[in-house]
Amino acid sequence: MINEQYKKMLEGKSVIRQLSEFATARGKEIGYENVFDYSLGNPSVPVPEEFTEGMIRLLKSKSSLELHGYSPSLGIASVKDAIAESLNKRFGMSYSGNHIFPTTGAAGAVAHAVRCVTSPGDEVLTFAPYFPEYGPYINMSGAILKVVPADTESFQINFEKLEEMINNKTAALLINTPNNPSGAVYSRETLKKLSELLERKQKEFGHDIFMISDEPYREIVFDGIEAPYVSKFYDNTLSCYSYSKSLSLPGERMGYVAANPRCRDGELISAICGQISRGIGHNCPPSIIQLGVAQVLDLTADMSVYERNMNILYKELTDLGFSCVKPGGTFYIFPKALEEDATAFCKKALSYDLVLVPSDSFGVPGYFRMAYCIDTEKVERSLEALRRFVKENY
Amino acid sequence: MINEQYKKMLEGKSVIRQLSEFATARGKEIGYENVFDYSLGNPSVPVPEEFTEGMIRLLKSKSSLELHGYSPSLGIASVKDAIAESLNKRFGMSYSGNHIFPTTGAAGAVAHAVRCVTSPGDEVLTFAPYFPEYGPYINMSGAILKVVPADTESFQINFEKLEEMINNKTAALLINTPNNPSGAVYSRETLKKLSELLERKQKEFGHDIFMISDEPYREIVFDGIEAPYVSKFYDNTLSCYSYSKSLSLPGERMGYVAANPRCRDGELISAICGQISRGIGHNCPPSIIQLGVAQVLDLTADMSVYERNMNILYKELTDLGFSCVKPGGTFYIFPKALEEDATAFCKKALSYDLVLVPSDSFGVPGYFRMAYCIDTEKVERSLEALRRFVKENY
Numbered sequence: 001m002i003n004e005q006y007k008k009m010l011e012g013k014s015v016i017r018q019l020s021e022f023a024t025a026r027g028k029e030i031g032y033e034n035v036f037d038y039s040l041g042n043p044s045v046p047v048p049e050e051f052t053e054g055m056i057r058l059l060k061s062k063s064s065l066e067l068h069g070y071s072p073s074l075g076i077a078s079v080k081d082a083i084a085e086s087l088n089k090r091f092g093m094s095y096s097g098n099h100i101f102p103t104t105g106a107a108g109a110v111a112h113a114v115r116c117v118t119s120p121g122d123e124v125l126t127f128a129p130y131f132p133e134y135g136p137y138i139n140m141s142g143a144i145l146k147v148v149p150a151d152t153e154s155f156q157i158n159f160e161k162l163e164e165m166i167n168n169k170t171a172a173l174l175i176n177t178p179n180n181p182s183g184a185v186y187s188r189e190t191l192k193k194l195s196e197l198l199e200r201k202q203k204e205f206g207h208d209i210f211m212i213s214d215e216p217y218r219e220i221v222f223d224g225i226e227a228p229y230v231s232k233f234y235d236n237t238l239s240c241y242s243y244s245k246s247l248s249l250p251g252e253r254m255g256y257v258a259a260n261p262r263c264r265d266g267e268l269i270s271a272i273c274g275q276i277s278r279g280i281g282h283n284c285p286p287s288i289i290q291l292g293v294a295q296v297l298d299l300t301a302d303m304s305v306y307e308r309n310m311n312i313l314y315k316e317l318t319d320l321g322f323s324c325v326k327p328g329g330t331f332y333i334f335p336k337a338l339e340e341d342a343t344a345f346c347k348k349a350l351s352y353d354l355v356l357v358p359s360d361s362f363g364v365p366g367y368f369r370m371a372y373c374i375d376t377e378k379v380e381r382s383l384e385a386l387r388r389f390v391k392e393n394y
Numbered sequence: 395m396i397n398e399q400y401k402k403m404l405e406g407k408s409v410i411r412q413l414s415e416f417a418t419a420r421g422k423e424i425g426y427e428n429v430f431d432y433s434l435g436n437p438s439v440p441v442p443e444e445f446t447e448g449m450i451r452l453l454k455s456k457s458s459l460e461l462h463g464y465s466p467s468l469g470i471a472s473v474k475d476a477i478a479e480s481l482n483k484r485f486g487m488s489y490s491g492n493h494i495f496p497t498t499g500a501a502g503a504v505a506h507a508v509r510c511v512t513s514p515g516d517e518v519l520t521f522a523p524y525f526p527e528y529g530p531y532i533n534m535s536g537a538i539l540k541v542v543p544a545d546t547e548s549f550q551i552n553f554e555k556l557e558e559m560i561n562n563k564t565a566a567l568l569i570n571t572p573n574n575p576s577g578a579v580y581s582r583e584t585l586k587k588l589s590e591l592l593e594r595k596q597k598e599f600g601h602d603i604f605m606i607s608d609e610p611y612r613e614i615v616f617d618g619i620e621a622p623y624v625s626k627f628y629d630n631t632l633s634c635y636s637y638s639k640s641l642s643l644p645g646e647r648m649g650y651v652a653a654n655p656r657c658r659d660g661e662l663i664s665a666i667c668g669q670i671s672r673g674i675g676h677n678c679p680p681s682i683i684q685l686g687v688a689q690v691l692d693l694t695a696d697m698s699v700y701e702r703n704m705n706i707l708y709k710e711l712t713d714l715g716f717s718c719v720k721p722g723g724t725f726y727i728f729p730k731a732l733e734e735d736a737t738a739f740c741k742k743a744l745s746y747d748l749v750l751v752p753s754d755s756f757g758v759p760g761y762f763r764m765a766y767c768i769d770t771e772k773v774e775r776s777l778e779a780l781r782r783f784v785k786e787n788y
Contacts (some may be wrong), residue, residue, distance in 0.1 A: 001565050001601050002659050002666065003513055009669040010662065046458040055453050064440040070644045107675030119397055133672070140673030171395050207395050250464045251681030265396050268404065272396065275403040278527070279534030280674050281501030286683050287645030 036382035109240035122171035128363035155184035183327025195234035221329035430776035503634035516565035522757035549578035577721025589628035615723035
């Protein structure tokens with residue numbers, strides 16, 4: 001008896017996936033270099049050479065039984081210790097390896113963190129615009145996703161709406177800074193105000209409210225600033241990270257949950273995550289991936305291309321009359337569409353071989369997302385198409 | 395609000411894990427080579443060199459963006475095609491790549507298969523003795539594990555008890571051949587009889603009953619025989635495989651679900667598995683692991699040591715008066731303990747630095763498991779301890 005709930009999920013096809021398939025098909029007709037594909041957040045710069053060299057060294061020097069043996073179910077101790085140490089050094093935290101649980105990217109980290117701190121029926125708040133996969137991570141755990149409307153002025157937090165929506169059933173807030181899709185980086189002021197509100201609400205409701213901080217873009221920030229480390233502001237924080245973007249390793253699925261040492265049951269979070277994994281038969285990222293990434297924890301790929309692309313696009317878009325919050329990080333920009341119906345807008349853009357993603361699935365109508373993790377040369381070539389598209393339609 | 399259900403799970407510690415920890419601690423006192431550790435099913439022979447060479451070749455020759463890019467959410471097409479072709483060639487099946495869903499080992503495969511073909515409240519039958527992790531895979535999905543008592547004569551199937559227990563709520567049977575912990579390989583007769591019974595019950599109840607076949611030990615069989623391929627006997631079969639044992643890669647977490655092309659919704663099973671993964675934020679095994687394993691699909695590590703060890707142990711155990719079904723495969727043997735309480739029996743064995751696993755957690759009282767995936771030289775050295783243990787206590 002095939003499970004009908006999962007079967008039904010097959011009907012709803014991801015818009016981003018459909019657009020990306022269009023881009024691939026169109027690429028076969030006119031050459032992919034002529035399709036201005038801004039649909040997918042797939043890093044466009046190579047992994048640091050040290051990663052490749054380190055992997056080859058592991059394969060050549062370690063005994064195969066040691067290298068490919070079972071990882072302990074909570075992760076390889078030396079890897080967890082190295083991650084803790086790296087975070088402590090960079091952000092002045094006091095993690096031990098026991099606070100770290102290795103996961104399959106930030107996706108796995110967020111899904112585990114949600115299950116850790118909610119029970120079925122609990123509410124998890126997130127802020128529009130938000131990454132659409134938060135829906136399955138939360139709703140398939142039995143908790144309920146509630147979306148706080150966007151602050152479209154700055155894509156910081158709409159505190160008025162948040163105050164209205166937070167209630168006794170709120171078990172967690174899920175935030176994402178630097179943000180996909182807006183590119184906004186939450187300021188120190190935003191994070192301070194948010195943590196004060198949460199502290200107050202914890203007292204009012206008499207229970208913990210966790211902050212689940214999804215931060216795969218933590219290292220992609222512009223103008224030389226650093227994104228404030230969320231866990232510094234609020235004790236009950238679970239930081240969810242991925243090396244997909246910073247090391248350009250999206251396919252290798254390596255990330256972690258880091259439980260603030262001062263959060264409730266801080267030392268147990270990792271063990272609870274282990275139990276969650278157990279039910280789905282998933283025991284940690286592969287040993288060689290854990291060991292390979294641990295060798296290059298403090299490196300990043302050369303991500304300067306993303307800032308260069310952002311500046312080119314931001315200038316062109318504002319010159320063309322788009323209303324647009326300047327991204328502080330990530331490789332996304334989120335301008336307002338030139339008509340109310342973002343899907344219609346993006347459909348028209350396809351005739352110019354511009355693949356843009358309408359904002360509806362991000363929880364905000366009337367905007368579109370461009371993922372500019374592509375070559376700068378292609379960004380530059382796309383400007384002419386963008387100009388024609390706007391001129392001929394609006 | 396930390397999830398109490400998961401937190402509670404932390405209290406029940408795995409017996410196998412506790413024994414393995416004892417062995418490690420004792421090893422620090424007297425040297426691990428002097429601890430006869432038969433607790434863990436961790437392969438003891440190296441991976442084929444072709445795997446290591448192939449991984450290095452991938453790292454050296456592929457562009458990093460191509461090698462480390464996102465895997466499609468249902469797995470890399472070329473990898474799925476290669477797995478299908480290999481199965482078709484070996485077992486005369488007609489899989490296409492669309493019938494294959496890559497998973498994190500057989501554990502991930504079984505957990506996905508269970509969710510695919512059950513809804514909460516449905517019953518899944520398995521046969522004692524069984525791998526204890528079936529409990530979490532099934533119960534944490536919302537379905538209910540029911541254990542059919544063992545046929546202790548041969549560790550084939552107790553059909554009388556099965557007939558009594560199968561009912562309208564039965565959504566699936568979970569079988570494991572070659573079997574952990576008994577080492578039994580289901581015969582053609584057993585599989586034929588089982589499939590006839592299931593066909594009959596499907597008609598009687600008017601709904602599908604799936605066979606979930608957990609077969610990570612498929613390649614570890616003795617006396618030159620081949621384990622019958624379960625899916626050949628019954629259309630509604632989902633085969634769950636892992637390369638952990640056959641390639642000695644347990645830490646790299648690579649396996650698959652293969653849906654019989656003639657099973658209900660055969661082409662959809664893989665897509666449904668993708669939706670199940672989505673909820674837990676897990677998108678396929680890492681790209682490099684999928685590609686690395688795909689290069690050596692038809693190889694195995696040199697597993698002759700397991701048969702050698704089995705023969706030594708079987709002879710010694712029967713000489714010492716143990717009642718024992720001769721294993722047809724795996725690297726386990728499952729003799730009857732010399733007293734009713736298997737835990738007391740195994741506790742006494744610890745004084746002789748013999749680490750044996752009592753059978754209670756496998757669903758059969760009064761037996762013990764030895765995992766003989768260790769060096770033959772150590773097996774031979776352990777015989778003296780085994781003799782002393784039996785002589786001085788029974």
